[in-house]
Amino acid sequence: MTGENTPILLWFRRDLRLSDHPALHAACESGRPVIPVFILDDQAEALGAAPKWRLGLGLECFGKALADKGSRLILRRGRALTQLQALIEETGAGAVYWSRLYDPGAVERDSEVKSDLKSDGIEAKSFGGHLMFEPWTVETGEGSFYKVYTPYWNAVKGRDVDAPLSTPADIPAPGKWPDSDDLEGWTLGAAMDRGADVVRPYVQLGEKSAIARLASFMRDGVADYAKRRDLPGEDGTSGLSENLSLGEISPHRCWAAAERAREDGKAGAETFQKELVWREFAYHLMHHTPRILTDNWREKWDSFPWQEDERLAEVKAWKQGRTGVPFVDAGMRELYVTGRMHNRSRMIVASYLTKNLMCHWRIGQKWFEDCLIDWDPANNSMGWQWAAGSGPDASPYFRIFNPVTQLEKFDPDGVYAKAWIAEGQDKPPETALSYFDAIPRHWSMQAGDHYPEPVVGVQEGRQAALDAYENPDF
Template identity: 60%
Template sequence: MTDKTPSIVWLRRDLRLADHPALCAALADGGPVIVVFIHDESVDRLGAAPKWRLGLSLASLERSLDERGSRLILRRGDALGELRALVTETGAGAVHWSRLYEPDAIARDKVVKAALREEGIKAQSHAGHLMFEPWTVETKTGGCYRVYSPMWRAVKDREVAAPIKAPAHIPAPDSWPTSDRLDDWRMGAGMVRGAEVCLPYQRIGEAAATERLHAFADGAIADYKDARNVPAVDATSNLSENLTYGEISPRQCWHAGQRALHQGATGAEHWLKELVWREFAYHLMYHTPHILTGNWRSDWDAFPWATDADHPEVIAWKQGRTGEPFVDAAMREMYVTGKMHNRARMIVASYLTKHLMTHWKIGLEWFADCLTDWDPASNAMGWQWVAGCGPDAAPYFRVFNPETQLEKFDPDGIYTRRWIAEGQSRPPASALAYFDAIPRSWGLDPKCPYPARLVDLARGRQRALNAYENRGF
């Protein structure tokens, strides 16, 4: 390579310019840098909400690159084929990218790396989506941690490299390769009318993510440990959507949390633990990839979950019409905002898998279609943790009671009134927005009466406990 030989940065879930090791490596090559995003099969497989949100992030990054004298090149097709074509068109001598950890992504990237290197192209993968690479954290006896608390103790005092500043300028090639138009990809097609409802609740792009982090670290992080469980209060960082698309890095989050902790914010340590919980999910996905598709604990394979995704009870759960206000408010929050409070996620997951005895994969797939902050590792581990068949899921027999949980975490009904219009003489706009976001085929409007309870909570709990006992758990 000469100092005029271009380098390619292949983006995936790292849609930022700061703290971007792959971008830094390309700049260090000394020549022009061509930033590309490839719409391949992995993008095709995304659900409606995450695909739409990904498109918004790409549009934001396009603007950021333009401000630095660069462009975002968009190509659609097989990743290796498009990268080969770009190398031919530009004369690039190197391709850099940030690692992903899903089994399909690992398999694709190995093929890409081997093929490019065989053709004389420098092909390098870099860290960036995690703080601790999965192969660098092991138990004393070897192997990955399968319980969270020991992993936290193992990494909490490790040095995490300081974030890297964004480049002020990105050198451009003499001529740009051809690029698709983002609008032509129609990334939001699956959202239909829900996109307009959801859009105001998104904080899109690197600048918004950085602002959000700083605001949280200067304020709500202090009370995070206790207030994070109250869904009516804006007490969390809300950075899940930004971490999902790499609009901010976990290292940036870690260092902001550490600064807050050292400045006396007592809740900061618990937030740092949540960052490591995210890492835990990724380490499990890397080392035990079957967590994405089947019971992490194989002894649950015979458990008698129902598997009919179109059962009337499951449809009622999907529609947020179970007659359990905590469950219904949470589902409606998801349709309006694209996200769901973490305490609420546990309640709706427990209700589906335990009170309705329905397979966790039905919930996992529904969330994968509806959440704008969908994350493959966190979604899989979260559902299996609540269902009881996943890692660190003791006690597996715990059944969250949505009624008593509501009394504890929303005693004044602020959260439920925010999202459930039925029964209110003057429902807020947030509750009415649910009827604008959902499919028209559901045939629902604010005049519909609020539904009666689907199942008796005590009987539903006992049915689940009986099933555990009969299966020898």
């Protein structure tokens, strides 16, 4: 069925952009009709409430961007291979192009699709674009993969990164479009319930917003990034994780912008590049050791006496931002109101759950999977295992962040805590009050409640973790 004039199905997943898109660029360069497709398969259906809702917003925005180019996004629901085969039958398409993903489920699905399509005589081709460095191209001198970040950074920092590709001037349309599902009918935001209206103002949606966000950060924020990125009460980060997670902007574009800033002498540019490479490192590890998504990366941690019961009162308090520890609670509430959490706060809330409360990192990983609009499988898993001590390149496993002294250090004026915790304030800000509009009603929390005492004392929890580390059975 392949041929010079047969359409190409361009299968979009986590790459909802028009610029710097190798698969789209190649399809348009061919001169053949291009049919953009998104398939809501089991893997997309399994997304948590916030990332699934954010996906719906991203698809709506991307569909409009395609329409502005005289194209459209065809939506189908079901098993990916089945839906692609049906579209091939309906359109006479002779090729399917897509951007590679790297988590085990995606790799298995895509391998099956490529094999079956090729056996049917259909061109099936995957492209890069989600990462700057394909995971299998970065090796140690011994030909193995990297297990520690700094050597990985040293290995890639001098590499050439592909320059961003421009937006195609034209996306050739087919003579007849296939039928499409209705996005609204998918109800991707159903699980968000009333929280959607609270989180929505914090979303910067789509490729245009992502590019503007990058430009603003490079102009006004990157110079002081190395210092301000650790201050949760300030707007000192790029915020681009939300857009990178759905591919509304490419890491190549971010890197190129940082390179220009670095050449201009902006001190924080290289620090920003290191954060981009931290993302690459997470994918590198996920590719080589996919168990990082589900199991302790360091197998000795299988014997660590973590609590695994999510019904524990301490776990409930942690999820609700009612631990009695302001830094932890502020972070958990920021998450519920904005769909994101400052990186310093992520480290603190993760350390508190896994060390002070002695609860398994999988509990936190699962909660973030449900609540983050910037959820990313590799970043989320590596971040949790790093904080817990069970992962590669972890902080020393015995390091237990003190959330009290950390707040004094990184939020000395209490700006962050006051922004997100209403209890105890005569006139709490709207950010703190919004939390009570977002949470499930059955939590029965109100701004006028008394702020709780710590569910576990900071020193008490720290000592329990240290005692566990010293246990010879561990």
